Amino acid sequence: MGKVRLVGLWRHLGKVVGLRPRGFESRTFRRVYLMMELDVVRFISMNWALITGASSGIGRELALLAAADGYGVVLVAIREGKLQELAKEIDDKFEVKTHIETIDLAAMNSADVLFDSLAHEGIVVDVLVNNAGFGLSGNYIETDAKRERQMIDLNISALTRLTRLFLLGMLSRQHGYIMQVASVAGFFPGAFMTVYYATKAYVLNYAEGLARELKGTGVHVCALCPGVTKTEFFDVAQADGLRKSFKGGSTAHEVAQFGWDAMKRKKVVAVHGFRNRLFIFLSRFVSRAFARSRVADINK
Numbered sequence: 001m002g003k004v005r006l007v008g009l010w011r012h013l014g015k016v017v018g019l020r021p022r023g024f025e026s027r028t029f030r031r032v033y034l035m036m037e038l039d040v041v042r043f044i045s046m047n048w049a050l051i052t053g054a055s056s057g058i059g060r061e062l063a064l065l066a067a068a069d070g071y072g073v074v075l076v077a078i079r080e081g082k083l084q085e086l087a088k089e090i091d092d093k094f095e096v097k098t099h100i101e102t103i104d105l106a107a108m109n110s111a112d113v114l115f116d117s118l119a120h121e122g123i124v125v126d127v128l129v130n131n132a133g134f135g136l137s138g139n140y141i142e143t144d145a146k147r148e149r150q151m152i153d154l155n156i157s158a159l160t161r162l163t164r165l166f167l168l169g170m171l172s173r174q175h176g177y178i179m180q181v182a183s184v185a186g187f188f189p190g191a192f193m194t195v196y197y198a199t200k201a202y203v204l205n206y207a208e209g210l211a212r213e214l215k216g217t218g219v220h221v222c223a224l225c226p227g228v229t230k231t232e233f234f235d236v237a238q239a240d241g242l243r244k245s246f247k248g249g250s251t252a253h254e255v256a257q258f259g260w261d262a263m264k265r266k267k268v269v270a271v272h273g274f275r276n277r278l279f280i281f282l283s284r285f286v287s288r289a290f291a292r293s294r295v296a297d298i299n300k
């Protein structure tokens with residue numbers, strides 16, 4: 001049993017087995033009190049999934065899938081209203097708890113703040129989904145340097161720090177799942193979205209290396225690699241070139257379902273879509289220069 005779970009248990013069991021409050025002799029009071037105790041016990045024995053970037057797109061769908069699977073869900077993003085809407089939908093549909101954390105994960109120390117907040121609540125995370133991320137498109141030298149910094153801080157730094165923090169508890173419990181949302185982009189050099197592609201190459205390689213290191217520990221890492229998916233991503237990244245190159249794209253639900261199933265099957269790299277898998281496979285037989293040019297044409 002992990003340290004964090006012990007701290008949570010200690011906090012809550014103190015309330016459960018501690019001295020009964022005054023008024024306990026009254027039958028009605030006793031009933032209400034015992035129901036509250038039961039709620040506390042349910043809370044601490046619940047398995048939790050934490051999903052970053054749950055306010056829209058793939059993360060929102062992953063949160064719904066986690067709830068459908070019986071996990072309590074920790075919903076993390078910046079837009080509180082969107083998280084509250086989702087929490088209400090989950091409350092209406094499923095018998096699980098939700099917990100909202102409104103936080104900018106690109107901000108300094110945000111992963112530690114989030115981790116401490118959940119430890120304080122006694123929430124033990126069994127499934128960590130590092131999904132929050134965004135892209136930035138354009139000629140590299142013309143892109144906004146501040147936005148670029150935020151993208152690296154979110155797509156790489158927060159993801160890495162959250163993994164380290166939650167992994168420790170998972171290892172001590174010998175159980176856990178970590179989904180790192182990478183991208184098909186992670187397999188290629190991506191001119192005109194250069195830094196975004198590079199962040200996803202990091203996520204993919206980080207996830208694969210970690211998965212190998214954790215073999216036999218009971219903790220499983222899955223790199224989900226979506227292709228073009230209809231979400232807010234393209235508006236945020238202003239990636240019109242990429243959007244035009246791929247008319248259509250998958251729905252966020254399709255991608256999330258594929259990723260959630262792959263993670264549970266303990267798959268290390270899960271590339272969504274036959275065309276994407278074929279594209280990656282065929283790229284082995286062409287030169288890097290050809291791949292560079294082809295992706296540049298797609299992104300422009």
Ligand SMILES: NC(=O)c1ccc[n+]([C@@H]2O[C@H](COP(=O)([O-])OP(=O)(O)OC[C@H]3O[C@@H](n4cnc5c(N)ncnc54)[C@H](OP(=O)(O)O)[C@@H]3O)[C@@H](O)[C@H]2O)c1
Nearest residue numbers: 053055056057058077078079105133183228229231232233
């Ligand atoms: N859509 C695609 O075609 C595609 C393809 C491959 C990979 N991906 C990856 O899939 C993941 C999810 O993207 P999506 O397509 O679902 O896009 P999306 O609809 O734009 O969702 C992005 C999520 O990240 C959250 N987020 C953004 N900045 C944040 C910050 N600083 N702190 C905390 N949360 C933040 C957003 O919420 P708030 O704005 O409320 O913070 C939102 O919930 C990303 O990692 C993306 O790179 C997407």
